[in-house]
Amino acid sequence: MNRALQAGCAALIATLAAAPVLAQTPYPTKPVRILTGSPPGAPSDMVARILAQQLGDKLKQSFVVENRPGANNGLAASQAARADADGYTLLVTPDTVVTVNPLLYKKMEFDPRADLVPVARVASFNQMLVCNSALKIANVAQLVTRSREKTLTYASGGLGSPGHLAAAMFLSGAGITMDHIPYKGPSPALSDVMGGQVDCGFLTTPTVLPNIQAGRLTALAVSSSKPSPMAPNVPTLTQVGLPDIDASFSQYLMTPKGTPDAIVSMLQNSVREALADPAVRERLQALDLTPVEENAAASRTRLTQDTTKWSAVVKRLNIQPE
Missing domain, CATH: 3.40.190.150 (Bordetella uptake gene, domain 1)
Incomplete structure (x- = not known):
C-alpha cells in the first residue's frame, strides 16, 4: 500500500473514530x-x-x-x-x-x-377585561353604554402587548372607542387602573384576581373563546355577544x-x-x-x-x- 493511500485510510479511520465522540458530546455541562x-x-x-x-x-x-x-x-x-x-x-x-x-x-x-x-x-x-370598581360598571353591556356617554380610558402593558391587542379587537367588535394608555409593562398598568388614573384594562388574570377578590377591580370578560382556568365564572367575549373575537x-x-x-x-x-x-x-x-x-x-x-x-x-x- 503506497503512502498516500495509507494516509487516506488513517484519516478516514480517525474521522470515523471521532464521530461517535462528537455525537455523544454531553449537554449541558454548565448552567x-x-x-x-x-x-x-x-x-x-x-x-x-x-x-x-x-x-x-x-x-x-x-x-x-x-x-x-x-x-x-x-x-x-x-x-x-x-x-x-x-x-x-x-x-x-x-x-x-x-x-x-x-x-x-x-x-x-x-x-x-x-x-x-x-x-x-x-x-x-388570555387577558381579562377589568375596570376600576369605583366606576360601578358591572358587565360589558354597561361598559359599552358608558363609553358612548363619555370618553373612557384603558391601560395595557405597552404597544402591541397582548392586552393592547385584546382591547383593540374588543373595541372594534363592540363598535366603541376608548383612549389607550400604554405602559412599560403590565405592573404599572395595573397600578393605575387600581388607583383610578385609568378606567379599565385587559390584563393577565393572576395579576388582577386578588384585586377583584378585594373589591378594587370588577371583572367583565376574558379575551379568549374558552373560560379562564382561574376564573371560570367570568364570561368569555363570545358569551357576552362578541362571538368572532378570540384574543388568546x-x-x-x-x-x-x-x-x-x-x-x-x-x-x-x-x-x-x-x-x-x-x-x-x-x-x-x-x-x-x-x-x-x-x-x-x-x-x-x-x-x-x-x-x-x-x-x-x-x-x-x-x-x-x-
Missing part, C-alpha cells in the same frame, strides 16, 4: 440561562421558572432565569437572538415578540422571525438560530416530559396558563399562522406605532 422579557410574576416569568426547575431536574444542570423587561419583551428576545447558538441561552416569551413586534417596531436590532427558533409551544393564556396568546421556549438540532431535540423532549407530569400541568393551570404540547415543527407552523392572523388584525384595526 443554562433562560431569558424572559417579563418582570417577576408575569406569565413569561412563571413559565420560565417552571421550565427552569423541570429542565434542571431532567438534564442534571442548573437552569437560571434572568428577567430582562423592556420593549414589549423585545429586549430579552434581542439578547437571546445575539447569544451564541450553543444551547446555553434560551428564551421564554409570548408569541407577540415574533408575530406582532415586527409590525409595530420599525427599528428593531434583530429579526425575531429569522433569528429565533422555537423549541416548543408551552402554554396558552401563547408562551414559547426558543433558542438562537443555529442551535444544534440535537440540543433542540433534547430540550423539546424534556419539555414534553415535563408537560406530561400532572403536577406541572396543575401548576400551570393554577396560574391561568393552559398547558400545550407542541413540538418545534408544530410551533413553527403555529407562529406562521398567528403572524398571518395578527398582521391582518393590525392592518384592519390600523394599530400604529405610538
Whole structure:
C-alpha cells in the first residue's frame, strides 16, 4: 500500500473514530440561562421558572432565569437572538415578540422571525377585561353604554402587548372607542387602573384576581373563546355577544438560530416530559396558563399562522406605532 493511500485510510479511520465522540458530546455541562422579557410574576416569568426547575431536574444542570423587561419583551428576545447558538441561552416569551413586534417596531436590532427558533409551544393564556370598581360598571353591556356617554380610558402593558391587542379587537367588535394608555409593562398598568388614573384594562388574570377578590377591580370578560382556568365564572367575549373575537396568546421556549438540532431535540423532549407530569400541568393551570404540547415543527407552523392572523388584525384595526 503506497503512502498516500495509507494516509487516506488513517484519516478516514480517525474521522470515523471521532464521530461517535462528537455525537455523544454531553449537554449541558454548565448552567443554562433562560431569558424572559417579563418582570417577576408575569406569565413569561412563571413559565420560565417552571421550565427552569423541570429542565434542571431532567438534564442534571442548573437552569437560571434572568428577567430582562423592556420593549414589549423585545429586549430579552434581542439578547437571546445575539447569544451564541450553543444551547446555553434560551428564551421564554409570548408569541407577540415574533408575530406582532415586527409590525409595530420599525427599528428593531434583530429579526425575531429569522433569528429565533422555537423549541416548543408551552402554554396558552388570555387577558381579562377589568375596570376600576369605583366606576360601578358591572358587565360589558354597561361598559359599552358608558363609553358612548363619555370618553373612557384603558391601560395595557405597552404597544402591541397582548392586552393592547385584546382591547383593540374588543373595541372594534363592540363598535366603541376608548383612549389607550400604554405602559412599560403590565405592573404599572395595573397600578393605575387600581388607583383610578385609568378606567379599565385587559390584563393577565393572576395579576388582577386578588384585586377583584378585594373589591378594587370588577371583572367583565376574558379575551379568549374558552373560560379562564382561574376564573371560570367570568364570561368569555363570545358569551357576552362578541362571538368572532378570540384574543388568546401563547408562551414559547426558543433558542438562537443555529442551535444544534440535537440540543433542540433534547430540550423539546424534556419539555414534553415535563408537560406530561400532572403536577406541572396543575401548576400551570393554577396560574391561568393552559398547558400545550407542541413540538418545534408544530410551533413553527403555529407562529406562521398567528403572524398571518395578527398582521391582518393590525392592518384592519390600523394599530400604529405610538
